Amino acid sequence: MTRTVIESKTKTVTIGFDEPFCVIGERINPTGRKKLAAELELGDFSTVERDALEQVACGAMVLDINSGAVFSNKMAEDPRYADNNFVEPPLMRQLIERVSAVVDVPLCIDSSVPGALEAGLAAAEGRPLLNSVTGEEERMELVLPLVKKYNVPVVAISNDDTGISEDPDVRFAVAKKIVERAADFGIPAHDIVVDPLVMPIGAMATAGHQVFTLVRRLRDELGVNTTCGASNISFGLPHRHGVNAAFLPMAIAAGMTSAIMNPVRPVEMEAIRAANLLMNHDPNGTEWIKFSRVLEAVEGGASFAEASAAAAEASAGRGGRRRRRSA
Amino acid sequence: MTRTVIESKTKTVTIGFDEPFCVIGERINPTGRKKLAAELELGDFSTVERDALEQVACGAMVLDINSGAVFSNKMAEDPRYADNNFVEPPLMRQLIERVSAVVDVPLCIDSSVPGALEAGLAAAEGRPLLNSVTGEEERMELVLPLVKKYNVPVVAISNDDTGISEDPDVRFAVAKKIVERAADFGIPAHDIVVDPLVMPIGAMATAGHQVFTLVRRLRDELGVNTTCGASNISFGLPHRHGVNAAFLPMAIAAGMTSAIMNPVRPVEMEAIRAANLLMNHDPNGTEWIKFSRVLEAVEGGASFAEASAAAAEASAGRGGRRRRRSA
Numbered sequence: 001m002t003r004t005v006i007e008s009k010t011k012t013v014t015i016g017f018d019e020p021f022c023v024i025g026e027r028i029n030p031t032g033r034k035k036l037a038a039e040l041e042l043g044d045f046s047t048v049e050r051d052a053l054e055q056v057a058c059g060a061m062v063l064d065i066n067s068g069a070v071f072s073n074k075m076a077e078d079p080r081y082a083d084n085n086f087v088e089p090p091l092m093r094q095l096i097e098r099v100s101a102v103v104d105v106p107l108c109i110d111s112s113v114p115g116a117l118e119a120g121l122a123a124a125e126g127r128p129l130l131n132s133v134t135g136e137e138e139r140m141e142l143v144l145p146l147v148k149k150y151n152v153p154v155v156a157i158s159n160d161d162t163g164i165s166e167d168p169d170v171r172f173a174v175a176k177k178i179v180e181r182a183a184d185f186g187i188p189a190h191d192i193v194v195d196p197l198v199m200p201i202g203a204m205a206t207a208g209h210q211v212f213t214l215v216r217r218l219r220d221e222l223g224v225n226t227t228c229g230a231s232n233i234s235f236g237l238p239h240r241h242g243v244n245a246a247f248l249p250m251a252i253a254a255g256m257t258s259a260i261m262n263p264v265r266p267v268e269m270e271a272i273r274a275a276n277l278l279m280n281h282d283p284n285g286t287e288w289i290k291f292s293r294v295l296e297a298v299e300g301g302a303s304f305a306e307a308s309a310a311a312a313e314a315s316a317g318r319g320g321r322r323r324r325r326s327a
Numbered sequence: 328m329t330r331t332v333i334e335s336k337t338k339t340v341t342i343g344f345d346e347p348f349c350v351i352g353e354r355i356n357p358t359g360r361k362k363l364a365a366e367l368e369l370g371d372f373s374t375v376e377r378d379a380l381e382q383v384a385c386g387a388m389v390l391d392i393n394s395g396a397v398f399s400n401k402m403a404e405d406p407r408y409a410d411n412n413f414v415e416p417p418l419m420r421q422l423i424e425r426v427s428a429v430v431d432v433p434l435c436i437d438s439s440v441p442g443a444l445e446a447g448l449a450a451a452e453g454r455p456l457l458n459s460v461t462g463e464e465e466r467m468e469l470v471l472p473l474v475k476k477y478n479v480p481v482v483a484i485s486n487d488d489t490g491i492s493e494d495p496d497v498r499f500a501v502a503k504k505i506v507e508r509a510a511d512f513g514i515p516a517h518d519i520v521v522d523p524l525v526m527p528i529g530a531m532a533t534a535g536h537q538v539f540t541l542v543r544r545l546r547d548e549l550g551v552n553t554t555c556g557a558s559n560i561s562f563g564l565p566h567r568h569g570v571n572a573a574f575l576p577m578a579i580a581a582g583m584t585s586a587i588m589n590p591v592r593p594v595e596m597e598a599i600r601a602a603n604l605l606m607n608h609d610p611n612g613t614e615w616i617k618f619s620r621v622l623e624a625v626e627g628g629a630s631f632a633e634a635s636a637a638a639a640e641a642s643a644g645r646g647g648r649r650r651r652r653s654a
Contacts, residue, residue, distance in 0.1 A: 201604060202612055208605030212580055233605070237612065238619035239597075246601030249573040250580040253539060270566075274573030277528060278535030278560070285529055285564065292565035 002190045004153045004225045006062055006106035007126035013061045013106050015153075015193060015225045015258050020281045021248075021272050022258035024108050024129075024227065025060030027051040028095065030069035040091065041071040045098040052099045057309040059273075060263040062129060063099060065120065066110040067092040088116035096123040108155070108260070114142045121150045129153050129193065131260075133182075135160030135174035144185045153191040154182075155227060164197055168210040171196055172217055179222050193225045193258065194218050200235035201243065207233060208247065212254040219255040230259040230268070245271040252279060266304040270295065290315065329517045331480045331552045333389055333433040334453035340388045340433050342520060342552045342585050347608045348575075348599050349585035351435050351456075351554065352387030354378040355422065357396035367418065368398040372425040379426045384636040386600075387590040389456060390426060392447065393437040394419040415443035423450040435482070435587070441469045448477045456480050456520065458587075460509075462487030462501035471512045480518040481509075482554060491524055495537040498523055499544055506549050520552045520585065521545050527562035528570065534560060535574065539581040546582040557586040557595070572598040579606060593631040597622065617642065 004015040015022045028051050030037040036047050052063060067088040075081040088111055096107060109120030110131035117130060132155035133143040147154045156178040158164075158171035165171055175194045182192055196214040199207040211233075215226050228251070234243035245267045248259065252275040263269055273291045276282045290311065297307035331342040342349045355378050357364040363374055379390060394415040402408040415438055423434060436447030437458040444457060459482035460470040474481045483505040485491075485498035492498055502521045509519055523541040526534040538560075542553050555578070561570035572594045575586065579602040590596055600618045603609045617638065624634035 205607045205610070209607055238616060239622050242597045242619075242622070243601045243604065243615070245572070246576040246598050247605055249577045250602065250605055253577040253580045270569045271573050274570045275577065277570065278574055278577055280532045280536055283532070288570070289565060292569075295566050295569070 002219075002223050002225055004129075004190055004193055005127060006108075006129050006153060008104050008106045009100070009125040011104055011106065011126075015227075017219065017225075017255065017257060018281070019257070020276045020287070021252055021256070022062060022227075023060050023263050023269070023272060024062040024064050024258055024260045025051075025055035025058075025263050026064050026229075026260045027055055027262060027264065028063060028099065029066035029110070031066060037069045037071070040069050041073060045094070048095060048098055049102050052103045053309070054305040055263050056103045056105055057312050058263040058305055059269050059308065060105065062106045062108050062258075063103070064108040064110050064131065064260055065092065065095045065099060067095060067113070067116045067120075068111060084113050085115050088113040089119035092116040092120045093123045096120055100125060114146070117143065117146055121146060121152065127152055129155065131155040132157050132195070133178060134158075135178050137161060140178065140181050144182055144187065147182070147187055147191070148185045153193060154187075155195055156182075156192050156224075157195045158197050166199070166204065168196075168214050172214060172221075175218060175224070176222060179224060189223050190225070193227050194222070195227050195229070198228045198230065198232040200237075201233050202236040208250065211251060211256075215251060215254045215256045225257040226255070227258040227260060228256065230261045241265060241267040244268050248272055249275040249278070252276075264305055266295065266298055269304075329546075329550050329552055331456075331517055331520055332454060333435075333456050333480060335431050335433045336427070336452040338431055338433065338453075342554075344546065344552075344582065344584060345608070346584070347603045347614070348579055348583075349389060349554075350387050350590050350596070350599060351389040351391050351585055351587045352378075352382035352385075352590050353391050353556075353587045354382055354589060354591065355390060355426065356393035356437070358393060364396045364398070367396050368400060372421070375422060375425055376429050379430045380636070381632040382590050383430045383432055384639050385590040385632055386596050386635065387432065389433045389435050389585075390430070391435040391437050391458065391587055392419065392422045392426060394422060394440070394443045394447075395438060411440050412442050415440040416446035419443040419447045420450045423447055427452060441473070444470065445473055448473060448479065454479055456482065458482040459484050459522070460505060461485075462505050464488060467505065467508050471509055471514065474509070474514055474518070475512045480520060481514075482522055483509075483519050484522045485524050493526070493531065495523075495541050499541060499548075502545060502551070503549060506551060516550050517552070520554050521549070522554050522556070525555045525557065525559040527564075528560050529563040535577065538578060538583075542578060542581045542583045552584040553582070554585040554587060555583065557588045568592060568594040571595050575599055576602040576605070579603075591632055593622065593625055596631075 001017050006013045071081045080086045107124050108129040108131050130152050134157045158174045160174045179189050201207045218224050233247045234240035248271045277288045294307045294311045328344050333340045398408045407413045434451050435456040435458050457479050461484045485501045487501045506516050528534045560574045561567035575598045604615045621634045621638045
């Protein structure tokens, strides 16, 4: 059974076929969050810290840390800030330090800049997940040596120098190529978490089918764990959360083992908790019953983050924290 | 591709691997609805008529008609009423006449009494679905001749004279036996809709897995459509609708093609509509977009039944009714 082990200072999370679905919180990402980017430019990490706490309270098991900020004001004063190779490495280090100071969960170091990946690997405690390598030749030659050197698992995205193929067979072939190239570096398949790429169902009617089929093949033929940017599936549609909340259980039934997503959304998290129960990954329904109390509090008017935090605290008081560490 | 064709006077519904999931409305069933049974005893069909209209408005494509009423007062006056063979046949006829007068959708004739099944077959227009045969010898010998005589499809439940097995392989074998026995009567596999029996996940942790695996085998090895009493899965759990709403998409992804369920529940119906979209059974997302307007109305304070009825009316005004007929 394939097991991808990720660690923080004291906690271990295993992505695996026989494990509860691994929710990787996507919120700490200044790409497309202008307000957050502006705060970071001013050295203000309060949103990052709040997002870290909220996501973990809501059920994120791993936090993605993306350093892709654009510092427009600094750029005007100092042209070096126009280069992400200059901006991201120190920012990644700071983000990891700030997040690690408030939560103790494994991190997913996310950048398109190799220097930021290495800075993150040096700064993170435990065994972080690296995000990401693709099938592009240059990217593989830059990232796979880092994966080997730091002995960490890596997200492998199924696009290559020809771009993102709409043909799922091509995307499978790209994933296979990455797994094989990684093997050349001495990296085992269980340390590769493949993202088969989720297309918007509104633009491509076969997008759901493609993912379900790809996930099953990746699992059966390559023996790898899988992840995805889950909310892509509903891009452009009304009532996106409803589409996401059906997509996630279907992907889990097909064998998907993790997703990079917003955990501060009760609808999607409810779908995942229920899917864990239905996959027999929630012994005695303990987690479902605990979660149903959070849903009750939400129905009573609490925000999902508040209700989740209160439940997490109550659980820690009953020894939940200790149980979690040993998980 | 397996296609089970069910018809009302003017409408055709096809249960099939390449069709939207077939929702069979379960509400018209006096078993366990004491108030409804009491009304029927007094000859009051107003709840039945309202349930018929509501269920169809909410998206039921077929209506189950169960005649299993107990007429306690009449029984006290006339001992013949203690016998369901006496009560059910005329009641089934009346139920079908009343329902057919208010809605034009195919019916599912549901009784444990063979006389009620035959009364229903004689009364129903078009090509109803018969519910049900089991693997019990006596039941097969009573029901399969009716299926052949009236040339209708039938629900086959995977239990036999030894009861309901907890072993999914035994339930598969029972389904296979029914399909083979039906073939002896000249009934094709595409007219058998197998119910693999859904156990409560709270009582049996493997219940989800069992159903997903069984549905896939029934489809791949026997080539039959499938159905289930979907809400059984969540029996005894808190926040049942959340469990149901994950179970249905997972079962659909595994190949389940219909369910007998309560369609007057927005959570479950949203999950099914989204799953249809994700299975590529909703061209251009037309149905999802239409449904999202119903959800908006529900968010605005309308009941799901009201909002659905309003949307159905608006759609009929735009020629929706005609499109539906030709489906």
